[in-house]
Amino acid sequence: MGSGASKPPEKGSAAWKPDDEDSRRIEKARRGDQDAQDWFFTTLNTLAAHGQVNQVRDLISKWEKCIRLQGAREATVAAAGAGHAEALQALLDLGVKPYIGRDDPEVNPLIAAIKNRHWDCILLLVPRALKYNFSTGLLQDGMQEFVVAGDLDMIDTLVTKHGIPGNGKLLCSALLQGPADKAQTMLHTLAESAKSFNAVSTIPAEPGKLGWEEFAPVHAACLTTKVASVHTFLEFIIGKGADLSLWGKRLSVKTSYAKRLPLHYAAENKTMKADTVMMVARAYPKALFEPVNGVPGRALPCQCSKHNPETQQALEKLMYEYICEACDGMKAAADLFRLMRLAIEFEVVRTIPTEDLPRGKVTALVSPLILKVRENLHGSAEVNFAGEAAAFAAANPRVDLGRETENKVQVKSINTMGEVLQSEFWELLRLVSRADKGADCSELLSPQELEELLSQQISARLRWAAEACASGKDSVADGLTTSDAVRYALFVAAGLISASKNQRGGGEGDEELPSGTARLASVAAGVPGENLETLVAWYCQELQLPTGWNLLDLLKQGLEGGDGGLSDIVFSAGDIVIKRALPADHPQFEWLKGLFEKTFLGIYTRDRKGESVPKSLEVHEVEQVFNCGSWGEYARRRGSVLQDMAKGGASWVGELKTDSSTHGEAPDWHVTKADHGANEHWLYHGTSLAGEAGITEGDFRLNLAGSNAGTLYGNGVYLAEAVSKSDEYTTPQSNGLRSMLICLSTLGRVNYNDQKRPDGDELAASCKGGGFHSILGDREKIRGTYREIVVFDENQVYPAYICRYKRVT
Template identity: 55%
Template sequence: MGSGAAKGKASPREASGDVGLAAPTIQAAIAGNQEAQDLFFKQLNDFAAAGNSGGLKALLQKWPKAAQKHGAREATCAAVKHGQAEALKALLDEGVRPFIGRNDPEVNPLIHAVELREWDCIEMLVPRALKYNFSTGLLQEGMMDFVVAGNIDMMQKLLVTHQIPGNGKLLCAALLLGPEEKAHAMASEIVEHIKDLSQPSSVEPSEEKYPRGWEEFAPIHAACRARKAALLPNLLEFLLGRGVTLSEWGKERSLKTSFAKRLPLHYAAENKHMPLKVVEQLAKAYPDAMFAHVNDRPGRKLPCQCASHNDEMKERLEELMYQHVCSSFDALGKDSEGEYIRLIRLALLFEKVCSLPDTKLSRGSLSFVVESLLPKKLEAQASSADVDFSAEAVRFAEANPRVDLGRDSAAKVKVKSIADIGQVLKSDFWELLKLVEHCGEMVSDLSQFRQMLCYELESRLKWVSQQAQAGKSETLSDQVRYGMFVFAGLIAEVLTAPADEEGEAGEEKGADSVLSSVASSFASSELLEVVVAAYCKELQIPSAWNLLGILQEGLMGQGIKAIVFSGGDLVIKQTMLPGSPRFDWVQGLFENTFLKRYTRDRRGGKVPEALEVKELEQVLNCGSWGEYANTRRRVHGELQERGPAWTGTLRTDECTKGEAAEWFKSEEYPSGVNEHWLYHGTSQEGETGITEGDFRLNLAGSNAGTLYGNGVYLAEAVSKSDEYTTPHGSNDLRTILLCLSCLGRINYNDERRPDGDELAASCQGGGYHSILGDREKIRGTYREIIVFDENLIYPGYICRYRRID
């Protein structure tokens, strides 16, 4: 099984257990001599690569405590990289304990074993690997090849014998990527070993491995998308019975962006092999999906339109839409005012797509819903006094809690985008936005909707500003956040004008005009100033950000490229144009800090000649900045007590072009806190995750080693961070984040084989805040900076660049 058999037979010297080192050298190593220890571990690694299991055992028996050292863990990686399963076994038998749960290719042999598919080696590591989420994920990633190849026997062995749990990604692959004739059996095997059937996954399309890729696909998406032969009997019924989420969007990478996002019902309706019975079950289980457009944008298809290939299915979905609106209307009670706008929207959407004959409309056109509810809503608004929106603000806070994404799991933040939060709030305000956006072109006179929208906005913002000015409520922070969210939601709607069926932005229509005019009317509102001022004060937002001005421009439909809520706070990204002072400054830093040096982290790749910045965005992540500002204040106090340690300069300190960013400087720290701009290379997914969330210490070393412990690794040389980037796609752009870093007391280290755990401990209650590992002095490569508190780093700029060969 697998490809991990030892390469070749052992020589007589190997079999004899010759240690290959003189006794005085071994004694010197035991006594702590650095040069002797280097020779010892070099010999150990050479034996591991050659498969000399006898030599490994004999050498470690001469110095048993060496099994606990970094060099011995490196030897396990050497054994795996050369396919020497027996050598790996010898090392494990002698007490070497590799860091299986750490994402460090220097000391975690499982990373190499999975990459090389050395299953003889993997089997020895499985018991340890299953103790950690990271290494379990590695095993599951390695299983993908067997799923795609249709190797059911191997999957049974891994799932049943070794008890490696399955996951949604494997099940999706079985349904979409594996051999069609084996999809049934493969899916049947995997589905019995999955705990979370709603967990989304992502696969990059690859011409060789994965011809079809997806983003945020859960098994329900794959089951609705799968081919006829791949449909597991009763799989969809099984998934529905397990209560899988039907409201999450999936996205196929093979489709145009404008058509990519779909709910499970969209996939089922457009699947020519899907039984009508299953489509009905999906529609009844989550009726809102019947009224959702592809990509959640107006003008795109509804599920009934996705079923145009099957007249019976199309007609049945329309019948279900009609029945849902009628039954919801009949269920309205005296306290159902909040449902009026939603039902008006659903009725208008149905009227737009309806192709049913009059004989199937038991109550005729749904215009009676609009004609009945619209006057009631207008009357209710006209007669209402000031409204207390405390309950709505609480729902917002519960749906989008303020958490530290660097430490709390992202799964705790159940809603991220403004559109998603609006769905959770279920308020008239959000329904009005959706109605105007999705149904505006079906209404001849939009003035009534504009009147209602202005009322809903002004009443909420007036309430929030009153709370902010009073400043006494225990929940003031959440109330102010809610006010910011209301503004952000309106800006988001203005920024995303509806597109036509070809995905092109069209001329401004009536709905767009209403949204734009309403938004612009609030740009100069005193309510906006009050709410923004309270928000900036709480999070210590730099005045140079000019958050008020940015939001005012956004309400006018200008300036802002994207705006979201993440981790409970506002995130805005602003484009810096080529030729601007800030853009020139970043390009100058790239030029001045590029060093043409090769390290093994390039994994055989060529060192480019230069790096050219192509796109630059400033990140205004209010929540992340608030965490950074608070932590910076703490570090300043500790520096005052203990005094500085290493205080040298870094390569990024010098500015030779453009205008250096200085918006972060504060008079509060006249003596400084050892702040520097530093680089962090990442992937396209990492770019979004870090800038819209935070650095995650549990992902430390995802693209690099962890020689100095599990921290966030930063570089003063841009060419070092370039080693850990991956191309975005066909344009070959890569991402390096330029991060403001508060280094505080720096623990300088120039040891050849540092003790990572000991160094990490020095920054976790040991009096230091960061480490400077001087590999430039030792190896002639680079200096690296490591921090163990993600709140000491603020990702200020996204630098998208291209390698110049």
């Protein structure tokens, strides 16, 4: 928005009237003079911000077509932010159409009104806002203060009169944060209008209180101690399809124990009646055998309810009935491995005496089944691997990570994939991972037989995929590509590393857990390495992975149990994502510290929202990101940009502040012959903890562009050459650390812009078929602040490093 008039009129002051000079400026503005238009919209913004309704109408009447331009939309933001509902109404009546559906604080008055709690202005925008999911979400966020306060009248007005529906976050807040005596009424009002009960949300932790992440209403209902009739609410949302397989996480709890299913919360809730807990258990009985955090050896729901022996034994009896029914209906080897695991889990935790079990120990029920299929177990390596790989590919289709918005693109773990693939191999993995975690499998199968089976299964899958690579064919079977076969086989190997790392031990203060799943990785490391080498070489060539990544060494290091800084291995759309922590004395750690020092300018902009500028930024942690799928997209896009640039054309050329550092050594793992020709630079992108994970384990999402920074230069990915600029868009974690992504960015042909009020749509169009690949907005020249860089294809940006830092004040 504009900088404002030098002597803005105040509400109630003498009417502002244009003099002859102003009239000439208005005429110039109508003819397209940029300076005159800047003056016109600065004046209009000032009048709107001070509630000068008549003057707003008068000024617009002198240039009626101004209502179509961005400056007029900015005036609605000025009026809404200042709480002048009459001025906002006048602008709307005159035909100004604000971008209610755009996540951009520069042009969306709803953001300004909600930020400042100006409900007279908010209610004017509701009819427009409900057309857009994003703006509906903003209204729901604004309603949260009334839920926490228990303002029943306002909640009823907003839901009933204005049609703002309840959502998961509001229901969670009513259950966990609102006044206990009003929670039941709020639940009724909000639940009746809610469209879904499975959307998860985060409720930040407050001083002295816990927060909740990835929580759905069913988690909150199972956890709450405020609502006496929570049974009725749970019955209602379960009937509406509430998903009891969702994991919810408590913030400010040790990571190793933070994740629980709804049944865990219900079982450990000391105020919840046994019949309510059992209703939750019967709605999703698989949860009976799921440990806290999904880690073998941790507490099962029946153990979470040890404070109430009645509930504990009721859950154990349900576990017993479930296993008995499964034994009676067993049809395949996969069912057998699963039954073995369930039987072992039950025998470890049960408190019911054996004589009270109608059919005796469940292991005694499973043993005869093992004898029937024992001869076939060792031949199971010759199964239809193509079927498993096809199921894997269906669950993890390779798509453009930054443009796919459906739920089918997920980060998958080895445990969740077992449910997808439903094969004996994946059930065997879970069974072996339970071994040495306090469970004795020898009553059913000896440890040696388990290892032999596992080794056989792993070797067979790696060999099958390696043979597919060697064939030179693009497909393995109908509907299954060689690429998908390789992705599946690598998932098997890398998944074992992930399972092992996640279960070797807990967080600070945890007991060292027996290394049951370390056996998985050690067995995988023992299989012949030649097939793994073949698969990795093929995969690296397909995705054009940098040789400097040494992907094979990273995988071998993980399989052999070496740490080497490997902090995480996950899978995004079926591709490997590895994160490696760099030690403080690493040359690239030093390089990043130098970049932070060199590019910290300490300039205040309004995007700091009133916060003071820190003295400096201190780097504490650095992780290098090896996102194979995201890099493949980046490499392909870099190649196409290079081809475009070979055709010639005018472009801005110059140095950026991140082109050199004062310390360490800049990384060169990405350098190719195409490097400098594609105009690559290292740039910053500030984000939140959730954004850090979402971007590095997936990709940048253009549909979320501007959610923190606005979209002055169009709907693109915003980057900075100054770390102090990107710092404005970060949010602190509970430990005070903030997240900064260091991104390798292909800028290609740069469109330089130094306009005060740039046309974002026009600039975006110049990069979407207009011959340019990026925008450099020179606000340093215009406002004395920063230069910003914007790209409109998320594949031109690769998030290569995560820097976690603190502000020094």
